[in-house]
Amino acid sequence: MKKEVIEQWERAEQLRKRTPNKERIKSMIESAITNMIVVKTIALTEQSSILIFRETYESIRQLGDAQWWLIGYEPKNHEISMNILKEMELTEKTKLQHLSRFKSIRNDANYRGFRVTTMQAKEILEFWDICAEEIIAMLQKQLN
DSSP states (O other), X not given: OOHHHHHHHHHTTSEEEOOOOHHHHHHHHHXXXXXXXXXXXXXXXXXXXXHHHHHHHXXXXXXXXXXXXXXXXXXXXXXXXXXXXXXXXXXXXXXXXXXXXXXXXXXXXXXXXOOOOHHHXXXXXXXXXXXXXXXXXXXXXXXX
């Protein structure tokens, strides 16, 4: 992440300087993983798609939060949490372009009453299946 962008977000109070806390970071990663273990036990239906989407989104966001904490910041909103993930050099880097759309879908569901379709839930689950393991491995490598 560019220093100028970080400074701008700090001035806008979107980021707060923090001392990296290994236990907190481990907890965030473990929480995301545990959450997804539970999510994957839920049958994907028209009724469950919103729950599956929201919880998967939250797990992805937690990984972004963990990345920020690793470099000494606490994000103050979801956009900032997701933006740091877009900077990661993943094998399937093009998949990271979906993060902004996922945020929009989540916001529409939470604040505008839009329904999450089963296709949207499948898409975010696919993102998790393709990208999360690599993101988690990168986070754990930085932790050690």
